[in-house]
Amino acid sequence: MTGKRPLAIAMAAAAGAALAASWWSGIPAGGALVAAACASAFFLALRAPSPGFFLVCLSQPLAFLAWQAAPLLSLLVELLVLTAVLQAAGLLGERGLRMKWAAFTVPAAVLVAGPALSRHVLMPLGAALLAAGVLGAGMLLYAYRVSNPAGGEAP
Amino acid sequence: MQPTRCTLGLLTLALGLLAFALVLDERAALAGGLVLLFFLIYRGYLFLHASRQAAGSAGLERQAAPVILRQGATVAVTARARIRVPPGLTASLEDLPPAGSVVVQGNSWSSPLGPGMQIPELRYGISCLATGSLAFQGMAVRLGDPFFSLCIPIRGAPFTEPALQVDPAGRSPRARGAGGFGEQETGLLAPLKGFSVRSFRDYATGDDPRAIDWKLSAKHGRLFVREYAGLSGKHPLLVVDLPDSAVPCPPETRDSLAGTALDAARAMAREPGGCSLMVISGPNLLAFLPEERSVSRIERAIREYHTPVRAVQWFRSLDPGIAQVYRKRLEGHAADRSSYPAVLGGLYQAFLPAVQPARFEVQCARALGRSRSETLTVLSAGLGDASHLSSLAIQARRAGMESYLEIPAPAAGPSDLGRLAGLGFSSVGVIR
Numbered sequence: 001m002t003g004k005r006p007l008a009i010a011m012a013a014a015a016g017a018a019l020a021a022s023w024w025s026g027i028p029a030g031g032a033l034v035a036a037a038c039a040s041a042f043f044l045a046l047r048a049p050s051p052g053f054f055l056v057c058l059s060q061p062l063a064f065l066a067w068q069a070a071p072l073l074s075l076l077v078e079l080l081v082l083t084a085v086l087q088a089a090g091l092l093g094e095r096g097l098r099m100k101w102a103a104f105t106v107p108a109a110v111l112v113a114g115p116a117l118s119r120h121v122l123m124p125l126g127a128a129l130l131a132a133g134v135l136g137a138g139m140l141l142y143a144y145r146v147s148n149p150a151g152g153e154a155p
Numbered sequence: 156m157q158p159t160r161c162t163l164g165l166l167t168l169a170l171g172l173l174a175f176a177l178v179l180d181e182r183a184a185l186a187g188g189l190v191l192l193f194f195l196i197y198r199g200y201l202f203l204h205a206s207r208q209a210a211g212s213a214g215l216e217r218q219a220a221p222v223i224l225r226q227g228a229t230v231a232v233t234a235r236a237r238i239r240v241p242p243g244l245t246a247s248l249e250d251l252p253p254a255g256s257v258v259v260q261g262n263s264w265s266s267p268l269g270p271g272m273q274i275p276e277l278r279y280g281i282s283c284l285a286t287g288s289l290a291f292q293g294m295a296v297r298l299g300d301p302f303f304s305l306c307i308p309i310r311g312a313p314f315t316e317p318a319l320q321v322d323p324a325g326r327s328p329r330a331r332g333a334g335g336f337g338e339q340e341t342g343l344l345a346p347l348k349g350f351s352v353r354s355f356r357d358y359a360t361g362d363d364p365r366a367i368d369w370k371l372s373a374k375h376g377r378l379f380v381r382e383y384a385g386l387s388g389k390h391p392l393l394v395v396d397l398p399d400s401a402v403p404c405p406p407e408t409r410d411s412l413a414g415t416a417l418d419a420a421r422a423m424a425r426e427p428g429g430c431s432l433m434v435i436s437g438p439n440l441l442a443f444l445p446e447e448r449s450v451s452r453i454e455r456a457i458r459e460y461h462t463p464v465r466a467v468q469w470f471r472s473l474d475p476g477i478a479q480v481y482r483k484r485l486e487g488h489a490a491d492r493s494s495y496p497a498v499l500g501g502l503y504q505a506f507l508p509a510v511q512p513a514r515f516e517v518q519c520a521r522a523l524g525r526s527r528s529e530t531l532t533v534l535s536a537g538l539g540d541a542s543h544l545s546s547l548a549i550q551a552r553r554a555g556m557e558s559y560l561e562i563p564a565p566a567a568g569p570s571d572l573g574r575l576a577g578l579g580f581s582s583v584g585v586i587r
Contacts (some may be wrong), residue, residue: 053164067183079189089301091243103195111189115182128189139199143156146207149309
């Protein structure tokens with residue numbers, strides 16, 4: 001990940017969203033905590049060898065807090081953080097890449113809608129893990145076909 | 156496909172959130188965990204799709220000269236590769252030389268390539284240590300993004316051309332043994348029979364009919380059977396004396412030596428006792444592998460020191476034991492103090508008590524003692540000072556081992572053979 005400016009913008013936006021969510025959900029102390037978490041995340045993101053991971057990891061309390069206000073807000077926070085990670089990694093530099101990333105918002109919304117519309121986690125978790133298992137197996141098969149092309153020819 | 160450190164961290168975080176959600180029935184954690192988990196799967200598919208496109212656009216034009224060569228010779232390779240790297244990915248290309256060859260000049264891989272059409276040119280040299288028809292192994296495309304990396308070997312026909320025809324550089328004479336290295340025929344009776352006939356005797360009941368010499372029997376009117384020479388396995392120690400890189404050495408001599416050493420070491424590694432190998436360059440012990448059975452380790456030991464730099468040099472070095480013998484011989488001339496033998500004896504008397512065995516001599520003595528070998532075969536170019544060879548012959552004699560010296564044919568002139576014959580080896584042979 002390169003570039004401090006996208007990270008700073010992302011973390012400022014996350015802190016603002018956290019403050020708004022805490023005010024909205026009636027937990028004023030939570031906003032200060034989340035803002036401190038965002039500042040720590042920004043600091044670690046600049047120093048740590050894998051700042052993308054730290055950024056996502058330390059933004060999770062913000063997503064939790066946002067969930068109290070609205071599940072949709074939690075989804076937006078997660079997508080915002082992941083967008084910052086991708087932007088800093090240079091994976092949103094072209095229009096095609098941005099369109100593909102935008103397409104991910106649809107399944108992400110479905111993923112968040114499942115827990116939001118159910119009262120317990122067991123059913124959506126089971127269904128999501130089943131889908132993830134199928135997709136993961138498909139990805140491994142795809143990886144095998146790409147890395148071991150038939151006859152040694154270029155895939 | 157290999158995940159990066161960041162990806163592993165995100166996966167761990169997602170699984171932790173899902174476990175947290177399951178235990179505490181926390182829907183916010185479930186949503187966060189699922190988004191991260193499917194984000195990684197989504198990135199994986201995108202990466203594989205882009206990698207497939209990149210590898211599909213790869214091409215290679217390779218030129219090698221010469222394509223017909225002797226074992227150990229260097230081949231100059233020029234590979235012009237092309238690849239279209241998708242946005243967001245970095246790629247690096249590696250040309251895969253033939254199996255049994257080693258890159259000795261330049262690099263066979265490219266630096267990381269950014270997005271877009273890239274046409275890197277790789278120039279490098281390989282030394283072919285295997286023999287026969289050798290094809291290139293293709294090209295490896297290494298792709299990566301911040302989340303995953305992947306290596307795709309492409310081994311199709313256009314990527315493996317041209318084929319190299321490598322002829323053996325030389326073979327060590329094996330006339331001393333009936334089979335591979337280490338077997339020697341003796342005049343004694345032994346459970347294992349050789350191929351030479353040591354004597355004839357009358358046929359006795361129970362003798363193998365296949366041993367009957369019918370020609371001799373017909374001549375004398377009674378049955379004679381052949382007594383074959385016994386075969387005893389003498390575990391050999393192979394010493395490869397590589398020429399100094401700082402001294403001009405004809406390429407064919409160096410190639411012949413390396414090729415013969417590899418050929419001999421491979422053959423010995425297949426024997427039950429393995430190959431005891433000592434790689435030296437003058438009085439410098441570079442590697443010692445006692446009873447080694449791994450051909451790859453043996454090849455690596457010889458390849459690694461293909462062109463060694465001699466840190467220690469000897470010139471007409473005198474073994475302390477031999478000097479003592481000289482001194483005792485000169486004691487008889489002590490009466491006339493002004494004579495040359497008396498002066499020389501005085502010199503020996505003065506410096507011999509302070510002489511310590513050289514490090515090479517100590518190393519050789521330890522190696523010979525540890526390898527449990529009964530014969531010593533030295534492959535050397537025979538160039539320059541031969542004090543270290545003399546020291547080896549002396550050490551072998553002290554250890555009760557038979558020692559043989561073999562030198563490549565290009566370096567085996569009559570004067571060279573005469574000079575090396577006086578070093579103390581049991582025999583001096585020529586590698587053809």
